[in-house]
Amino acid sequence: MRTKKHQGLLSHPYFPMWVFAVFTIGGCFFIAVSKWFRVDPILSMSVPILLMLSYLALSTITGKLRLHDEQTGDNLYYMGFLYTLSSLGMALYQFGSDASTDAVVKNFGIAITSTIAGIALRILYNQMRRDPADIERSARHELADMTRRVRAEMENVTREFSDFRRVSNQMLEEGFDEIAKQAERNGEHIRTILDKLAMEAIKPIQEAAGKLGGAMQSNFDQIEGQFTAIAKRVETGGDLLEKANSSMSTSVARLGTQADVVAAKLERVVVPEEVLKNDLAPMVKALGNAVAQYAVKTETASVEQQSRMAEIGNILQGVANTTAKALHVVGEHSERAAAAAEKTAEAVNSQQQLIEVLARVVQKQSQDTNELVAKLLAGMQPKTYETRPATQTAAAFASTTPGPSIVPGVALPRPAPEPVAVFQPLDGVLPPAPAEASRIKGWFSR
CATH class of the missing domain: 1.20.1280 (Monooxygenase)
Incomplete structure (x- = not known):
C-alpha cells in the first residue's frame, strides 16, 4: 500500500x-x-x-x-x-x-x-x-555490430536448415522405404492370419450349410412326394370326372331316347279321363317334383364340387407360390419341386376345366329333363280336361317344398361333405340313367 x-x-x-x-x-x-x-x-x-x-x-x-x-x-x-x-x-x-x-x-x-x-x-x-551525439554514434556502432552478428547468425541458421533439410529428406526417404517394406511384411502376415481365421470361421458355416442342405434336400423330397401324390390324386379325380361325365352323357342320351319312345307311345295311348284325373296327374306331378329336385341337387353338387376344387386350386397355388419363393432362395435344389408345383398347378387347372365341362353337362341335362317333363305333360293332357299349361317346366315344381321322392325306384342324390384332398367318384352320387328309364317304361306299360 x-x-x-x-x-x-x-x-x-x-x-x-x-x-x-x-x-x-x-x-x-x-x-x-x-x-x-x-x-x-x-x-x-x-x-x-x-x-x-x-x-x-x-x-x-x-x-x-x-x-x-x-x-x-x-x-x-x-x-x-x-x-x-x-x-x-x-x-x-x-x-x-x-x-x-x-x-x-x-x-x-x-x-x-x-x-x-x-x-x-x-x-x-x-x-x-553524456553527449547525445556520442550516444547516437555508439548506438550506431552497436547496431552495425549487432547487424553483422545477426547476419552471420542468419547465414549459419540457413546453412544449418539446409543441412537439416537434406538430412531430413534422406532420413525420410530411408524411413519411408523401411516403412513400406515393414508394411508389406505386416500385410503379408496379417493376410495369412486373416486367411487362417477365415478358414476357421468358415468351417462351422460349411458344416451348418451341409446340414442345412441335407435338411432342405429331405424337405424338398417330402414336398416333391406330396406334390406327386396330390398330382396323382388330381389326375385320378380328373379320370373319375371324365368317367362320370361320359356315364352321365350316356345316361342323358338313353333318357332322351326312352323319353322319345314314351312320348310316341303316349301319343297312341288313349287314357280315360278318370284315370288321367285321379291316377296319372298326381304321379306326373310327383315325377316333376322329383326331376326338379334331382336337377337342383345335381347343380348344388356340381357347384359344391367346383367350389371345393377351387379351394383346392387356391391352396395348391398358395403352396406352389410359397414353395417357389423358398426354392428361389435355395437355388439348384428347387428345380424338381418347382416342376412338381407346376405340374400340380396344371393338374388343378385341367381339373377346374373338367369341373366346368361337368357343370355345363349337368345344366344341359337339367334342361333336357325339363323339356322331357314338359313333353310328357303335353302328351298326357286330354282335350276335354283342363290341366296346367304344357309350357310349365320342372322349375315350377321346384318352387314347392322339397321332400322325399314319392316315385318308386327313383333315388335322389345326397351330396355329403368330403375332405378337400380326396376326390370321390360321381358314380355313387348320380343315379343310373338306364335303370330309371326301364322303371318308367315298366310303370307305363302296366
Whole structure:
C-alpha cells in the first residue's frame, strides 16, 4: 500500500517543483535564522551546500525527478544563487550605523560560497552527462555490430536448415522405404492370419450349410412326394370326372331316347279321363317334383364340387407360390419341386376345366329333363280336361317344398361333405340313367 502511494507521489506532475521549492525555501530560511542568531559561519555555510548535495542525490535516485539533465543542473545553480542572495539580503538588513564594513564583507564571502558550490555542481553534473551525439554514434556502432552478428547468425541458421533439410529428406526417404517394406511384411502376415481365421470361421458355416442342405434336400423330397401324390390324386379325380361325365352323357342320351319312345307311345295311348284325373296327374306331378329336385341337387353338387376344387386350386397355388419363393432362395435344389408345383398347378387347372365341362353337362341335362317333363305333360293332357299349361317346366315344381321322392325306384342324390384332398367318384352320387328309364317304361306299360 505504501509502495503504491510512493509511486503515485513520484508520478505527480508537480512533484519536481515541490521538491525544488522545499529545498530552496528551507535553505533560505535556515540562512536567515543562522544570520539572525549569529550561528557559526562554517555551519551556516555547510548546511546550504548539504541541501544542494541532497537535492542532487534525490534527483539521481528518483530518476532525476522526471527532469532533463540541463534542468537539474540549472536548478542546482539557481538554488546556490538564491542562497547567496538570501545571505546578502540578511547581511544588508543587519547592516546599521554602528556596524562595520568588515562584517558585511565577511557575510558576502560566506554568501558567495553557496553560489560557487551551485556553479561547481552544475559544471560537474553537466560534465558527467553524456553527449547525445556520442550516444547516437555508439548506438550506431552497436547496431552495425549487432547487424553483422545477426547476419552471420542468419547465414549459419540457413546453412544449418539446409543441412537439416537434406538430412531430413534422406532420413525420410530411408524411413519411408523401411516403412513400406515393414508394411508389406505386416500385410503379408496379417493376410495369412486373416486367411487362417477365415478358414476357421468358415468351417462351422460349411458344416451348418451341409446340414442345412441335407435338411432342405429331405424337405424338398417330402414336398416333391406330396406334390406327386396330390398330382396323382388330381389326375385320378380328373379320370373319375371324365368317367362320370361320359356315364352321365350316356345316361342323358338313353333318357332322351326312352323319353322319345314314351312320348310316341303316349301319343297312341288313349287314357280315360278318370284315370288321367285321379291316377296319372298326381304321379306326373310327383315325377316333376322329383326331376326338379334331382336337377337342383345335381347343380348344388356340381357347384359344391367346383367350389371345393377351387379351394383346392387356391391352396395348391398358395403352396406352389410359397414353395417357389423358398426354392428361389435355395437355388439348384428347387428345380424338381418347382416342376412338381407346376405340374400340380396344371393338374388343378385341367381339373377346374373338367369341373366346368361337368357343370355345363349337368345344366344341359337339367334342361333336357325339363323339356322331357314338359313333353310328357303335353302328351298326357286330354282335350276335354283342363290341366296346367304344357309350357310349365320342372322349375315350377321346384318352387314347392322339397321332400322325399314319392316315385318308386327313383333315388335322389345326397351330396355329403368330403375332405378337400380326396376326390370321390360321381358314380355313387348320380343315379343310373338306364335303370330309371326301364322303371318308367315298366310303370307305363302296366
